[in-house]
Amino acid sequence: MKMNIGPSDAYDELYDLPPWDGLPKRQYLVASVPRSGSTYITSLIAKDGRFGLPLEYFNFSGVKRMRSRLSSDIISYVRELFSIRTSSVGIFGSKVFISDMVNLSENHSKVFDLLQPDCFVYIKRRDIVGQAVSYYLASVTGDWFHSTEERSIIYSFEGIGEKYRSILRQYEAWDMCFSRMNLTPHEIWYEDVLVEPESIFTSMSVWMDVENLEVEKGRLVPQPRRQGGEKNLIWADRFVKSGGPQIYS
Numbered sequence: 750m751k752m753n754i755g756p757s758d759a760y761d762e763l764y765d766l767p768p769w770d771g772l773p774k775r776q777y778l779v780a781s782v783p784r785s786g787s788t789y790i791t792s793l794i795a796k797d798g799r800f801g802l803p804l805e806y807f808n809f810s811g812v813k814r815m816r817s818r819l820s821s822d823i824i825s826y827v828r829e830l831f832s833i834r835t836s837s838v839g840i841f842g843s844k845v846f847i848s849d850m851v852n853l854s855e856n857h858s859k860v861f862d863l864l865q866p867d868c869f870v871y872i873k874r875r876d877i878v879g880q881a882v883s884y885y886l887a888s889v890t891g892d893w894f895h896s897t898e899e900r901s902i903i904y905s906f907e908g909i910g911e912k913y914r915s916i917l918r919q920y921e922a923w924d925m926c927f928s929r930m931n932l933t934p935h936e937i938w939y940e941d942v943l944v945e946p947e948s949i950f951t952s953m954s955v956w957m958d959v960e961n962l963e964v965e966k967g968r969l970v971p972q973p974r975r976q977g978g979e980k981n982l983i984w985a986d987r988f989v990k991s992g993g994p995q996i997y998s
Contacts, residue, residue: 757894759795759804760815765833766801773831774839775957778866779803780926781844782919784883786939787872788894790949791844793942794870797950799959802834803842803870807849807860827863838962842870847922868957871923871934878985878994881913886981888912902980909988910997917998 758764777800781787795802805812819829835841843864853860874880885908887893927934935956942949954960988994 757814759792759802760812762818764802766835767837769832769835769837769839769841771831772863773801773835773841775841776864776866777803777840777842777868777870777957779842779844780869780871780923780934781846782872782874782880782916782923783846784880784887784916785872785874786942787844790872790937790939790942793946793949794842794953797953799836799838799962800840800953800957801836801842803844804834805845805849806830806834806843807845807853809852823857823860824863827860831863838959840957840959847919847926850926869927869932869934870953871927871936872939873920873936874939876940876985877913877916878989879981880916881909882981882984882988884912884916885909904984904987906988906991906993909984910993913988913993914997 779787779791779794791803794800804815806815809816816826820826830843831841853864885905886902889902889908935953937949937952951960954962
């Protein structure tokens with residue numbers, strides 16, 4: 750019996766939805782930046798039932814478990830995704846990073862014949878310093894879902910700074926992407942969801958005009974444990990006092 754269940758297990762067959770025939774009625778993409786809280790937020794979205802399971806289906810290096818059981822042909826892969834990850838009311842969602850969008854555009858452009866999002870959900874975090882510390886710790890340890898508080902890791906001003914700059918550039922890239930597409934995404938702030946998790950269901954249902962649709966509750970996909978601890982706070986404070994945000998902006 751498997752004891753340690755994590756977010757990556759949500760790509761297994763156990764979490765597939767009842768078969769959906771054809772193209773979804775509506776599609777949306779969750780625009781994300783690393784360590785913005787998007788894994789936690791998308792696990793909440795999946796609980797609702799109307800919005801499918803918006804996981805990282807196009808992060809090809811990170812979803813080998815899903816790719817291994819579906820077609821290797823990208824178009825067939827997308828059709829199979831629609832079949833097993835579209836909600837009972839016809840909504841399909843996927844979480845994407847800006848690097849995923851670039852990869853699809855440059856190497857798999859035919860995907861957009863099928864993948865045609867009506868809208869974007871844009872997950873953001875106000876505490877970018879805290880986000881950078883979390884990004885650095887996860888990158889160094891390779892552990893993206895569990896606490897690193899007990900790990901022996903050396904503080905790196907430059908390492909955190911590089912992640913801080915990367916985060917800013919990725920937010921800028923998403924903003925430019927939305928501007929070019931002439932659309933306004935639905936913004937969800939990580940800090941607001943921590944205070945009132947249920948608010949995400951109301952805001953998304955109103956924004957996507959599905960507030961009157963009633964369905965069975967969605968899948969309880971594994972949620973990540975919150976990783977931030979005393980180390981994160983100390984390092985964030987140290988980075989700020991050393992002028993990190995000014996140097997790496």
